[in-house]
Amino acid sequence: MDSIALLSRITLVNDKFTLYFHDGHVLSHIVLNKSNEKIDFYNSKIIVTLLFKNFNIDLLLDKQPFDYNNIHHRKLIFVSYLFKDNILQELFPLNLTMLKNLIKTRNEDLLNIFKYLISSSLNQNDPFTLEMIIDDMPEELIDMLGSIETNKLAPTRKRQLSQELENNIEDDDINELIETSSDSDNNSTDNSVYTTPKQYQRKVRKLNANEVAIENMEPPKTFLPYPQINTKETKTGKLIAMFPTYFNSMELLKNTKIHLFFIPEEMENEHQRTLPNYELKPNINCIEFVMSVKEMQQVFGKIEDSKSLKTIAFNKDSIIDFQLMKIAYKNNLYSAIWKLKRFRVNTKKKVKKTNSRKNASFLNNVISNFVPSSDPDNAANVNSYNGKPSSPQSDPILQFSGLVLKPGETKYFQLYCILLACSDESHSFLKLTVTDFTKNTMIQQKYLIDKFLIDYNNKIDDNEGIRLIMYPNVFKPFNEKVKKLYNKEIKDMFIGTSKNLSDKGILCKMTIKANLYSDKLNAIVRECEPIPVDEFTSLTDHEKFYVEKLYSNTFPRITHYSQRFVLDYYKICFPFEWNNLKLVLTLPVKKNVPILNPHLLNNRERYGNKSIESDFEEDSESEDDSESESQEENGEDWKDDFDPENDANETDYTLFDDTSSEMLSSRFTEENDFYKLNQVPLSDRQIYTVKTEIVNVDCNKFYFEYFLRSQDNKDNFVDPRKTINAIINPTRRLKRFFNLTEAESKPDKILQSINSRYASDIKRIINQNFTLKLNRNYILLSKNVKLLTWSLVGVTMEELNPLNTNNTIEVKLEI
Structure with missing residues (x-):
């Protein structure tokens, strides 16, 4: 048979x-x-x-x-x-x-x-x-x-x-797991809930005798330069940005290198979490081409200005050929850069992939059909409001006090709440404690985990906290969003053995399925996302009503003693000001204003009689005004702000916004792994102290760029993956860094001024060792494309001169 x-x-x-x-x-x-x-x-x-x-x-x-x-x-x-x-x-x-x-x-x-x-x-x-x-x-x-x-x-x-x-699993959770498994799209097979199963790319490929050795390797997530010079590659993808971003004539780019940024098809997934915005990290999630004007014209033909180049090549499905070329530095050092050799538009149509929502539905159906339901009368999982399977978009918003459940009834609803605790003891799912500070005396539930609010003695009542279950497939995207906002995964936020997270102020929007099992609340999180303060203006009026209630309910519950310890994190999800030693709630009112780092956007704090100076700090209003007037009088076809559709090409936010020296000093982190530093996201708030060697400098009227590598690296080859590029721009920052006068900093004079005053100093600092302080920053290349760079903190060109310094540049703080 x-x-x-x-x-x-x-x-x-x-x-x-x-x-x-x-x-x-x-x-x-x-x-x-x-x-x-x-x-x-x-x-x-x-x-x-x-x-x-x-x-x-x-x-x-x-x-x-x-x-x-x-x-x-x-x-x-x-x-x-x-x-x-x-x-x-x-x-x-x-x-x-x-x-x-x-x-x-x-x-x-x-x-x-x-x-x-x-x-x-x-x-x-x-x-x-x-x-x-x-x-x-x-x-x-x-x-x-x-x-x-x-x-x-x-x-x-x-x-x-x-x-x-x-x-x-422990006995206390057996019924909980069996009852709730039907809502899990997929359960993790890893021993840790913080890691999820590998995602495999399916392609036709050849298998060989080494298959056993390589079968468990994950596909590479980064495009890294090859050590072999002259390596040639062909890729499909899109050119999405360039730097400098705006010029009215190619003549203005003489002696200036043009940077083009290309995203290959295989790197598109690396940008999904930030779309429609792009945060570019060269050699990490995009390919950077460094070109001269002549090389640009050889590839693209006659180019008049930035607009014509964008029309020809940008945001089009393209096929490109490129080559890794050697670039020589002083003292026999050398590095490698990619050179674009050929560009053509890809005329072949792409076949769209199957909608992933159907895949998720399949997983949910198969698993829920396989796992037995403890309540046969409730196996259909229907919404009690309309008798149909619930859609997260149509689920009503409730406060905990408004939740009413009858035996055999299942409800789907949305909840805005604060995440108090998160435990992974069972390894199959997570247990959460959340609250919106409303009470429900009609519903019984199991014990709440670590139910205190910052201070261990400041505990919420049993009837105002909610115990929830979250499966790894829901936790993974939630954890990624939290990491993007806080620069930490949830597993790294715990203090000691406690599972309490209330000091982080994570405000969440949750979609929940709830019913009663053995007369106790059985609630599963179907979707979850943190709500940072900059997303408040994008909410509907109905949603704002519940978020404002949560804002108002939260701060009165935090003890005055605890408030000063949590400002750093609570600014991410809560809008407030520190006024007369009190926290004052301030609701956002502007609409359609993207704020990437809400926790950094504040008025400049003063420490004693001195403000903290850095390359991020905004210049005085009078200085900006006078500079713009001088540009208009000059009549140059070059713009300081590179993109004509934006008022500035960098965010002028303050580095420090706390009021205690203890908090301030905690911002400084020593880190000499430059490859690791290049992975740091834009949301990172640390100031990194690095022991570095300056291996090269690129100076032109658009920007001033340092190429830094770790002092521990003694190879002749300067690996671009382990090189930090610190960029100073635009004109007002170059003016401050080089201490130029108003006349010297005019666009047509600035390069000449720098060369006449600092040419010998610039040559002298190359191959010198320094201890510098760096902070993550970005250059706005277009409305939705940011180039992640680094800025030097609290240093000028004069201080970098080896003849004037002990090669240790410190930020002096007066508290």
Whole structure:
């Protein structure tokens, strides 16, 4: 009788092919060629090659031993085979049409295999997850698998799964997990809830004898320069920005290098979390080309100005050829830069990928169908308001005090709340404690974890906190958004053994499914995102009503003693001012104003009689006014602010906004791993003390750029991945850095002024060691594209002169 199985592994050892199949119960194997005859080996090789070619996989079977294991982690290969008298009689792959027919007839073998895959995905110790294969499955198969009904699943396997889950969690949470598992799109198979299963890219590729060694490697997330000079590459993607960004004539770019920024297709996912805005990190999430005017004209032809270049090349699906070229520095040092060699628009149309929401729906259906419901009367998970499955967008907003639940009733709602605590004790899900400071005396629930507000003695009541369950697939995107805002993952925010997070002031919008189980609240977070203060103006009036209530309810509950310790974090999600030693709530009123770092945007704080000076600090109003007037009188076709659609190309925010020396000193961090520093996001607030060598300087009338590397690096090759570029611009900052007069800082004079006064000093600082302080900054290349750079803190060119300094530049603070 023919059997249906899932191909799991293939090995080739000593000219013997062995195939491993899983039928949903056991893993069995078949040796294709048992004899030592060459003809049998060649016939088996043809069978294996044709089998895998049917699934667009090319095997390289020239080297032995060959071991291609865990095939089902990449692709589902169903086969039908007949095994008789210990000899394989038949073997052929099942195509989509055959699978459709088998599912319609409720084929028991196929159902057992699906149940095996689902249980493996739920198994804590099994590396397999459904997410590994879902992107590679045909849409028709996703729809069909999602239709598998609960009553068709074997009761024995359900009991087995329940027993597996029971062995992995504490008794207090067994019922909680079984009841809530149906809302989990996918459970993590990792021992830590802070890491999620690897996402695999599915492409037709050749497999070789090294497959076992490389199969678990993640695809590279960064595009890094090759050490081999003259390496050539061809990529598809888009040119999205350049620097300098605005010029009326190419003549203005003489002696100036033009920087072009290109995002290859494989890096598009690196920018998904910030879209529609781009935060560019050269050699990390984009490719940077450094070009002369002549090189630009060789690639793009005749270019009149920045507008014509953007029209020709920007934001178009393109194919480019480029090459890694050597660039020489002083003292036999050298580095590498990418040079664009050829550009053409890609006229081929892209095929859109299947909507991922359907994939998520499939995972939810399959897992929820497999995990038994503790309440058979409530297995449908319907919304009590309209009897239909709930959509997060249509769920009503409630306060905890307004939640009413009847036995057997399930409700879906949105809640604005403060995250008080987060625990991962069970490793299968997280337990949360949240509050909106309203009370509900009608609903009973289990104990609340770490229910205090900053001060351990300042605890909320049991009936004003909510205990929630969150699964890893919901936690992962939430954790990523928190990290973007706070520059820390949640696991790094805890103090000691406590799981309390109330000192961070994380204001959340949650979509929740709630019902009663054993007369106690059983609530699962379906979606969750932090709400920073700069998103307040984008909320609807209805949403603002609840957020304002939460704003107003929070601060009266924080003790006066605790307030001064939490200002640093609470500014991210709460709008307030420090007035007469009191916190005063100030609601945002401006609309459509993007604020990247709300916790940094404040009026300048004063320390004693001296303000903290830095390259971020805004110049006086009179200085800006006089400078703009001088430009108008000069009539130059060059703009200080590079992009004519923006009023400034950098954000002039204050570095320090706390009022205690203890908080201020905590902002300084020593870090000499430059590769690690280049990963730092724009939201980072630290000032980094670095021991560095200045290896090169680029000076022109648009900007002044330092190339820094760690003093620990003694190689002749200056790796761009481990080089920090500190940029000073525009004119007003160059004026301050070089201490230029008004006349010397005019656009047509500034380069000449710098060269006449500092040419020898600039040469002298190259290859000198310094201890400098740096802070993350950016250059606005267009309305939605930011180039992440570094700024020198509290230093001028005179202070960098080796003849005037001990090579240690410190920021002097008077408290």
